[in-house]
Amino acid sequence: MTTETLIWLIPLPPVLAFFLIVLLTNKNKALSHTLAVGAALLSWLGSMIVFVRALGVEHLGEHPFESSIPWLPTGDTWLRIGVLVDPVGAAVLFFVSITIFMIFLYSVGYQNFGQPEGDHDHKGLPPHGATVEEHGHKHVVPSVEPMYSRFFAFLGLFAFGMYVLVLSDNLLTFFVGWEIMGLCSYLLIGFWYAKPSAREAAVKAFMTTRVGDVFMLLGIAYLYSATGTLSFREIFSETILHTLATVPSGVLGLSAAGLIGLLLFIGTIGKSAQFPLHVWLPDAMEGPTPVSAMIHAATMVSAGVYAVIRMFPLISLDAQTMTIVAFIGAFTALFSATIAVAQNDIKRVLAYSTISQLGFMIAALGIGAYVAAVFHLITHAFFKALLFLGSGSVIHGMEHGVLHTGNHKVDPQDMFNMGGLRRKMPITFWTFLIGGFALSGFPILTAGFWSKDEILADAFGHGHWAVFLTLAVAAFLTAFYTMRQITLTFLGEPRTKEAEHAQETPWTMTAPLVILAFFAVTYGWVGIPEHFPLLGGLIPNWFHEFVGGTLAEHPEAVEFNFIPLATSLFVALGGLFFGWLVYRNVNSAAEDRLQIPLLKNKYYFDEIYDRVFVKPAIWLAETFVSGWMDKGLIDGILHVFGPVTDRLGSFIRNYIDLPVINRFFGDGSADVTYWFGGKLRAVQTGRIQQYLMFALAVFIAVGAALYFFLLA
Amino acid sequence: MTGEQIIFLAVALFTLGSGFMVVTTRNLIHAALWLISTLFGVAVVFAILNAGFLAVVQVVVYIGAIAILFIFAVMLTRKDMRDQGPQTNQNWWVGALIAVLVFGGLVFLLQGWNGLSKTAADIPSGFDAVAELGNELVSPAGYVLPFEVASVLLVAALVGAVYVAFNRK
Amino acid sequence: MVPLSWFLILAAALFSVGLFGVLSRRNAVAILLGIELMLNSVNINLAAFWRYGNVLEMAGQVFAVIVFAVAAAEVAVGLALVISVYRTRNTVIADDLDMMKW
Numbered sequence: 001m002t003t004e005t006l007i008w009l010i011p012l013p014p015v016l017a018f019f020l021i022v023l024l025t026n027k028n029k030a031l032s033h034t035l036a037v038g039a040a041l042l043s044w045l046g047s048m049i050v051f052v053r054a055l056g057v058e059h060l061g062e063h064p065f066e067s068s069i070p071w072l073p074t075g076d077t078w079l080r081i082g083v084l085v086d087p088v089g090a091a092v093l094f095f096v097s098i099t100i101f102m103i104f105l106y107s108v109g110y111q112n113f114g115q116p117e118g119d120h121d122h123k124g125l126p127p128h129g130a131t132v133e134e135h136g137h138k139h140v141v142p143s144v145e146p147m148y149s150r151f152f153a154f155l156g157l158f159a160f161g162m163y164v165l166v167l168s169d170n171l172l173t174f175f176v177g178w179e180i181m182g183l184c185s186y187l188l189i190g191f192w193y194a195k196p197s198a199r200e201a202a203v204k205a206f207m208t209t210r211v212g213d214v215f216m217l218l219g220i221a222y223l224y225s226a227t228g229t230l231s232f233r234e235i236f237s238e239t240i241l242h243t244l245a246t247v248p249s250g251v252l253g254l255s256a257a258g259l260i261g262l263l264l265f266i267g268t269i270g271k272s273a274q275f276p277l278h279v280w281l282p283d284a285m286e287g288p289t290p291v292s293a294m295i296h297a298a299t300m301v302s303a304g305v306y307a308v309i310r311m312f313p314l315i316s317l318d319a320q321t322m323t324i325v326a327f328i329g330a331f332t333a334l335f336s337a338t339i340a341v342a343q344n345d346i347k348r349v350l351a352y353s354t355i356s357q358l359g360f361m362i363a364a365l366g367i368g369a370y371v372a373a374v375f376h377l378i379t380h381a382f383f384k385a386l387l388f389l390g391s392g393s394v395i396h397g398m399e400h401g402v403l404h405t406g407n408h409k410v411d412p413q414d415m416f417n418m419g420g421l422r423r424k425m426p427i428t429f430w431t432f433l434i435g436g437f438a439l440s441g442f443p444i445l446t447a448g449f450w451s452k453d454e455i456l457a458d459a460f461g462h463g464h465w466a467v468f469l470t471l472a473v474a475a476f477l478t479a480f481y482t483m484r485q486i487t488l489t490f491l492g493e494p495r496t497k498e499a500e501h502a503q504e505t506p507w508t509m510t511a512p513l514v515i516l517a518f519f520a521v522t523y524g525w526v527g528i529p530e531h532f533p534l535l536g537g538l539i540p541n542w543f544h545e546f547v548g549g550t551l552a553e554h555p556e557a558v559e560f561n562f563i564p565l566a567t568s569l570f571v572a573l574g575g576l577f578f579g580w581l582v583y584r585n586v587n588s589a590a591e592d593r594l595q596i597p598l599l600k601n602k603y604y605f606d607e608i609y610d611r612v613f614v615k616p617a618i619w620l621a622e623t624f625v626s627g628w629m630d631k632g633l634i635d636g637i638l639h640v641f642g643p644v645t646d647r648l649g650s651f652i653r654n655y656i657d658l659p660v661i662n663r664f665f666g667d668g669s670a671d672v673t674y675w676f677g678g679k680l681r682a683v684q685t686g687r688i689q690q691y692l693m694f695a696l697a698v699f700i701a702v703g704a705a706l707y708f709f710l711l712a
Numbered sequence: 713m714t715g716e717q718i719i720f721l722a723v724a725l726f727t728l729g730s731g732f733m734v735v736t737t738r739n740l741i742h743a744a745l746w747l748i749s750t751l752f753g754v755a756v757v758f759a760i761l762n763a764g765f766l767a768v769v770q771v772v773v774y775i776g777a778i779a780i781l782f783i784f785a786v787m788l789t790r791k792d793m794r795d796q797g798p799q800t801n802q803n804w805w806v807g808a809l810i811a812v813l814v815f816g817g818l819v820f821l822l823q824g825w826n827g828l829s830k831t832a833a834d835i836p837s838g839f840d841a842v843a844e845l846g847n848e849l850v851s852p853a854g855y856v857l858p859f860e861v862a863s864v865l866l867v868a869a870l871v872g873a874v875y876v877a878f879n880r881k
Numbered sequence: 882m883v884p885l886s887w888f889l890i891l892a893a894a895l896f897s898v899g900l901f902g903v904l905s906r907r908n909a910v911a912i913l914l915g916i917e918l919m920l921n922s923v924n925i926n927l928a929a930f931w932r933y934g935n936v937l938e939m940a941g942q943v944f945a946v947i948v949f950a951v952a953a954a955e956v957a958v959g960l961a962l963v964i965s966v967y968r969t970r971n972t973v974i975a976d977d978l979d980m981m982k983w
């Protein structure tokens with residue numbers, strides 16, 4: 001089968017799984033997860049085949065795998081849609097397919113497949129445990145999720161959206177995939193729909209990303225009207241890029257390319273939770289952990305960065321837009337790192353960490369470090385997915401403890417209730433440690449080091465001092481809060497009874513952790529810069545060569561300089577050390593000096609947005625539009641129609657219909673006919689002689705008439 | 713006025729007079745008897761017309777059977793031997809008027825016809841009207857079919873009359 | 882030497898007389914008498930036209946014979962009806978037989 005056909009088929013298995021599960025196998029849990037995991041496996045296999053074939057093509061950037069069909073007739077031409085796998089697409093496909101597969105597999109264990117049904121579990125609420133009799137001794141075990149199949153169906157749809165986005169060759173299907181993921185994030189964040197907090201979080205996520213999406217759509221529309229095409233390869237041709245760069249757009253002094261780039265970037269701000277549209281990501285932790293991993297590590301937020309990567313040739317044309325991009329990226333990186341330091345919930349830390357790392361990538365793109373950004377995107381996906389799935393494993397272990405003690409007031413996600421888990425959950429501990437070190441940028445051995453270092457090197461090497469410093473500080477904080485997290489969770493002694501009774505999770509959950517940890521360690525080694533001391537040049541910088549080939553002009557590798565390397569090492573190791581130092585003796589939230597209210601409450605942004613945007617919108621909807629206009633004005637008009645029609649109707653009935661039509665015409669004609677009939681029936685005497693006389697009289701008359709008028 | 717015409721006039725007057733008496737006399741038996749005389753006059757008219765067979769059949773069938781039948785019927789439907797009250801109904805004058813109008817109309821129509829004053833042609837010698845009539849009645853090229861149908865009609869009438877007047881006890 | 886018209890006028894007159902009888906007699910049997918007169922006038926007409934037309938064509942006489950037969954049949958049935966009516970209603974006055982009245 002040709003590679004192009006295979007590429008078309010890659011998104012198919014997950015969406016098929018979605019439809020089949022929704023329509024047919026909803027009741028059967030085993031069949032549903034088999035369909036879903038099988039679909040993820042198939043897509044992964046297809047992606048791997050495509051990736052391997054892509055590796056073998058010389059200069060993939062100049063002739064990528066592409067295939068398109070004419071789809072929408074637009075006057076004389078056709079809008080074409082299709083698939084495209086160029087180097088960056090292949091690299092992204094690699095990590096997307098494997099993380100998706102890992103998350104699917106993980107979900108089987110996470111949703112407690114094989115466990116008994118809960119005692120009082122409701123669809124829409126997280127499962128609460130089932131009482132089981134064992135050797136005459138009752139205890140509570142985790143129960144299977146009641147909406148098990150639904151979860152896998154939504155995951156399938158999500159995977160479909162991501163594949164469509166990664167593989168598309170034009171902005172239209174890209175946006176379609178973008179929006180499908182927006183929908184799925186709503187569905188999955190609000191998976192436990194009976195929880196009010198989950199419902200609100202889902203709406204918040206959807207609304208916030210929607211704000212970004214509106215601007216993105218505007219950008220796409222402007223692009224289409226300016227160029228007449230949405231296909232990437234056509235947009236990035238010399239002539240069109242030149243036109244867009246020189247034509248002024250009339251807004252803020254930006255060229256057309258600049259404005260389009262800015263509008264598209266606003267979509268990314270929403271989707272990748274950059275400042276100021278970052279508020280939805282932490283609340284999105286309401287969803288089950290595989291969802292958090294999927295959405296907020298591997299796929300959805302990566303899609304935002306992928307958008308900027310894809311449109312890089314366009315965005316990089318305008319210096320102002322690039323500055324805005326770099327600024328927002330660097331600011332977000334530092335901003336959310338400061339918030340992460342003060343969070344207690346294990347998943348919230350990771351959420352803010354994601355925002356921060358995305359800021360790194362966006363900043364890298366803003367300064368033009370294309371390859372570094374893609375590199376960091378991929379490594380981040382691996383170790384962030386690893387961390388999220390690891391945190392899910394930890395939470396599962398803690399829940400086991402909660403069910404054991406029966407004390408449901410203890411929050412299994414609060415780090416201050418954990419401690420000492422390295423002994424109870426070793427696999428989780430070691431993989432989480434690897435992920436955390438990768439996130440912090442632990443040198444040489446973890447992938448995060450290589451990618452983060454490359455960003456810092458690029459910033460330094462091209463003279464972007466502000467970005468360099470900001471990112472360096474953010475990197476320090478990253479290492480700090482990561483070590484804080486690891487220390488509080490795994491090191492030391494268990495702080496609660498529940499932590500004492502934690503248990504390691506089944507293989508369906510720990511196997512993905514191990515696999516992802518492998519990538520978190522080794523993936524960095526494909527991108528070792530050439531001039532790195534000692535190690536550089538041993539393995540060629542395959543990543544730079546491969547991904548760099550995507551752009552029309554192959555980007556130059558930055559010259560090696562010791563200062564960024566030293567900075568990197570310092571912030572990473574220093575942050576880790578300080579984190580361990582400070583927190584190895586902190587045992588409760590009260591003792592934690594960094595729990596400043598400003599940081600804990602995320603700089604009060606939620607409250608600000610609520611006051612400025614949400615409440616006025618609700619007022620507008622409820623009071624103004626619904627109350628005054630709809631119920632008052634429009635319903636008022638309609639309420640006038642009712643009685644008026646009624647009165648008109650009764651007037652017509654009583655004054656026209658009844659007397660005139662019924663009595664005069666209807667009854668009247670009946671009476672007249674009756675009267676005539678009464679008079680006429682005297683003719684019927686029953687006497688034949690009279691009948692005969694009548695007949696003859698008429699006969700004579702008619703005969704005479706005929707004779708005289710016709711014959712005479 | 714030739715002798716023929718005088719004879720004809722006499723017979724015609726006789727017939728019409730009897731007919732008039734048929735429809736005006738009060739006593740029904742008298743009416744029946746006047747009918748017999750009318751029929752007899754008609755028979756004579758047939759004879760004048762050289763339709764000998766018809767004349768004889770007129771006497772035998774009409775007078776001999778039908779008029780007798782009338783007398784029987786009159787006898788069977790009398791409440792008593794006297795006829796009471798007028799024999800014409802209320803609107804007899806309308807009937808008279810109509811009769812006059814019909815006569816007038818017929819005569820008026822006859823005026824326009826030019827074959828009126830035809831005189832009778834001579835009968836060819838050797839022509840036997842009766843034999844010829846008999847031939848025509850039974851000849852397949854002639855009128856045997858109406859003849860047979862008339863017989864069927866008579867049978868039907870017979871059966872019908874018997875059925876209608878049958879006295880069920 | 883008798884013109885045809887005389888026969889025809891005789892027949893017309895006889896017909897009118899019979900018509901008068903049908904229309905104005907009270908007794909049902911008398912009505913039938915009037916009908917007989919009308920039939921006879923028809924026969925006179927037929928015979929006259931035979932004689933004053935082509936004598937070799939027997940159609941006129943044949944028709945007259947048929948009329949005889951029909952008249953006989955009609956009288957038989959009619960009188961049977963009158964008798965039957967007389968038996969049930971005990972009257973032969975035509976005006977009293979008005980069951981078809983409204």
